[in-house]
Amino acid sequence: MEGNRLTESKDISNPFEQKAKQQELIKEKMANVKHKIAIISGKGGVGKTLVTVNLAAALAKGRKGKVGILDADLTGPCVPKMMGLKGHKMELGASGIMPARGSEDIAVVSMDFLLPDDEAPVIWRGPLKMGAIRQFLGEVAWGDLDYLLIDLPPGTGDESLSVLQLLPELSGVIIITIPSEVSQAVVKKAVTFARQMKVPILGIVENMSGLVCPHCGEVINVFSKGGGAKVSKEMGVELIGSIPMDPKVALDSDNGVPFIYSHPDSPAAEAFKVVVERIEGQVKK
Amino acid sequence: MEGNRLTESKDISNPFEQKAKQQELIKEKMANVKHKIAIISGKGGVGKTLVTVNLAAALAKGRKGKVGILDADLTGPCVPKMMGLKGHKMELGASGIMPARGSEDIAVVSMDFLLPDDEAPVIWRGPLKMGAIRQFLGEVAWGDLDYLLIDLPPGTGDESLSVLQLLPELSGVIIITIPSEVSQAVVKKAVTFARQMKVPILGIVENMSGLVCPHCGEVINVFSKGGGAKVSKEMGVELIGSIPMDPKVALDSDNGVPFIYSHPDSPAAEAFKVVVERIEGQVKK
Numbered sequence: 129m130e131g132n133r134l135t136e137s138k139d140i141s142n143p144f145e146q147k148a149k150q151q152e153l154i155k156e157k158m159a160n161v162k163h164k165i166a167i168i169s170g171k172g173g174v175g176k177t178l179v180t181v182n183l184a185a186a187l188a189k190g191r192k193g194k195v196g197i198l199d200a201d202l203t204g205p206c207v208p209k210m211m212g213l214k215g216h217k218m219e220l221g222a223s224g225i226m227p228a229r230g231s232e233d234i235a236v237v238s239m240d241f242l243l244p245d246d247e248a249p250v251i252w253r254g255p256l257k258m259g260a261i262r263q264f265l266g267e268v269a270w271g272d273l274d275y276l277l278i279d280l281p282p283g284t285g286d287e288s289l290s291v292l293q294l295l296p297e298l299s300g301v302i303i304i305t306i307p308s309e310v311s312q313a314v315v316k317k318a319v320t321f322a323r324q325m326k327v328p329i330l331g332i333v334e335n336m337s338g339l340v341c342p343h344c345g346e347v348i349n350v351f352s353k354g355g356g357a358k359v360s361k362e363m364g365v366e367l368i369g370s371i372p373m374d375p376k377v378a379l380d381s382d383n384g385v386p387f388i389y390s391h392p393d394s395p396a397a398e399a400f401k402v403v404v405e406r407i408e409g410q411v412k413k
Numbered sequence: 414m415e416g417n418r419l420t421e422s423k424d425i426s427n428p429f430e431q432k433a434k435q436q437e438l439i440k441e442k443m444a445n446v447k448h449k450i451a452i453i454s455g456k457g458g459v460g461k462t463l464v465t466v467n468l469a470a471a472l473a474k475g476r477k478g479k480v481g482i483l484d485a486d487l488t489g490p491c492v493p494k495m496m497g498l499k500g501h502k503m504e505l506g507a508s509g510i511m512p513a514r515g516s517e518d519i520a521v522v523s524m525d526f527l528l529p530d531d532e533a534p535v536i537w538r539g540p541l542k543m544g545a546i547r548q549f550l551g552e553v554a555w556g557d558l559d560y561l562l563i564d565l566p567p568g569t570g571d572e573s574l575s576v577l578q579l580l581p582e583l584s585g586v587i588i589i590t591i592p593s594e595v596s597q598a599v600v601k602k603a604v605t606f607a608r609q610m611k612v613p614i615l616g617i618v619e620n621m622s623g624l625v626c627p628h629c630g631e632v633i634n635v636f637s638k639g640g641g642a643k644v645s646k647e648m649g650v651e652l653i654g655s656i657p658m659d660p661k662v663a664l665d666s667d668n669g670v671p672f673i674y675s676h677p678d679s680p681a682a683e684a685f686k687v688v689v690e691r692i693e694g695q696v697k698k
Contacts, residue, residue, distance in 0.1 A: 170489050171457060171458055171489050171491070172456060172457010172458040172459075172489070172566075172567045173456055173457040173458010173459055173567075173591075174457075174458055177595075201568075203455075203567075203568035203569045203570050203602070204455050204456050204457070204567060204568045204599045204602070206456070206595050206598070206599065209594070209595050209598055210595060214598075246597075246598045246601045246602070247601040247602065247604070247605045247648070248602065248605060249569045249602035249603070249605050249606040249609070250569060250602075251569045251574060251606060251609065252569075252570070253539045253540075253570075253571050253574065254538045254539030254540070254571055255538075255539070257570075281457075281567075281568065282457045282458075282488075282489060282566075282567060283486075283488035283489045283566065284488045284534045284535060284536045284537075285488050285537070285538075285542075285566075285570065285571070286538050286539060286570075286571070289536060289538065306458075308663050308666065308667055309494070309666075309667035310462075310491050310494050310495060310666050310667055312531075313491070313494055313499075313531045314489045314491065314531075316531045316532040317488070317489070317531070317532065317533065317534035317535075318534070319532070320532045320533060320534050321534040321536060324534070324536070339624070339633070339635060341626040341628060341629060341631065341633060342633060343626060343629050343631035343633070344626060344628050344629035344631070346626065346628035346629070348624070348626060348627060348628070348633075348660060349660055350624060350635070350658060350660050350663065351660075351663045352660070352663050352664060352667055363532070373635060375633060375634055375635050375636075375637070378593050378635065378636045378637050379637060381593065381594075381595050382593055382594035382595060382637055
């Protein structure tokens with residue numbers, strides 16, 4: 129990875145010492161971040177990044193420069209696109225790697241900023257991924273943050289494991305799902321995963337909860353109905369919100385604008401406000 | 414992994430020798446499979462498993478017992494649920510691990526069959542995943558197959574890399590995407606990934622291409638429009654089909670029935686027939 133050249137530690141040849149040094153750096157940098165929240169899911173494509181970006185946008189209102197996003201999906205990073213930051217780069221500053229800055233000065237770190245173009249894949253096995261996440265946490269000049277949101281790739285693989293192990297003081301995880309039964313089976317694994325890692329679960333968010341037809345106004349349950357509530361009950365985890373589908377929301381993501389900014393009065397944004405309030409309430413506990 | 418107990422090789426203590434032995438087993442087992450096709454995507458949740466299951470169902474018509482599915486998504490396996498095989502187990506037979514059997518005798522191998530329940534997550538780093546995939550390929554009694562479809566997890570991580578490296582004689586990959594721009598950026602990585610691995614690309618399938626409102630019949634472009642065609646043009650890969658969204662299809666998946674069986678006259682099934690024909694045409698080349 130390019131970032132290797134940016135490593136502060138110069139005289140360390142022993143990999144164990146290097147790891148310990150990195151762990152120290154992570155501790156140091158993360159001490160200035162009040163609340164660290166990871167966004168996870170069992171299945172992919174359920175809207176993890178959508179929730180991450182809009183949650184950051186909502187939290188950043190009145191907290192300018194105090195919110196950050198770590199896009200920990202190394203092979204399929206989507207945060208820059210959804211934040212309107214495509215083509216931005218991270219630069220080396222006096223205090224470490226400087227994150228890109230989105231609206232409301234949201235600090236964004238993503239593998240996407242290190243790739244030459246959209247076509248370049250990141251073909252990495254686990255240990256390299258672990259190393260990249262260590263660098264993103266420990267060598268980025270995150271500064272003083274109120275919230276750092278970490279967008280993890282789907283599943284319970286290397287990246288998720290790394291983040292949860294590297295950040296024992298995580299405020300908690302938010303678990304994203306969609307209403308279908310197929311998704312429920314997988315989201316249960318995510319709940320168990322968080323519990324086994326002894327990380328608090330801030331709640332489940334059900335995304336793609338029905339679609340209002342823009343032509344006739346009727347509700348269409350595209351991915352079935354009620355899955356979030358069912359998992360919530362079966363696993364004993366609070367359902368903190370159900371966000372309806374909206375073609376405008378997909379367009380907002382494509383255009384790089386959080387929908388809570390561009391369509392603040394849409395049913396999706398209204399539902400999202402409840403999610404934000406509950407999360408703010410949860411981390412204060 | 415449980416399967417370790419099922420390993421045929423008994424006297425091999427050297428891990429390099431064991432790997433070589435496993436590679437031999439894979440070669441042996443895979444020699445009896447005519448066409449091996451991997452289904453990949455950049456982003457998760459775009460319908461990889463939906464395409465895999467329905468493609469298998471379509472190919473198995475008139476090829477009873479000659480089609481197999483390897484569910485290589487180890488942390489979020491969904492094939493058993495969508496094939497109506499939840500709760501099935503794989504057993505040890507004379508010629509290796511016996512796959513579960515779905516409709517038309519489709520052979521199915523999935524990590525899901527090895528887990529105690531839906532709530533159990535597979536929290537594995539890369540090397541363990543590689544080992545599991547080696548076993549699934551080399552120690553399962555796949556038998557003589559016309560088609561083996563391999564459902565890979567999203568992204569270009571360990572599982573995808575393992576399968577493409579272990580099966581140099583792959584007929585090709587099918588790349589699944591959805592119309593949104595966010596998805597396009599990531600699908601390009603999948604195209605480059607396949608090219609770098611020197612695997613033929615059989616085509617791109619665009620899933621979730623518009624939704625016909627069941628109430629008023631108007632088309633809703635839930636995830637924007639035209640992304641598949643755009644990627645196809647920009648990357649020089651054939652778009653072999655566009656499958657519309659359909660709430661009935663999501664229900665079929667939840668009920669464990671391929672929609673091409675339960676709703677053969679639906680627009681989704683009609684679109685899917687074109688995909689199947691093109692793939693059959695491609696592998697004959």
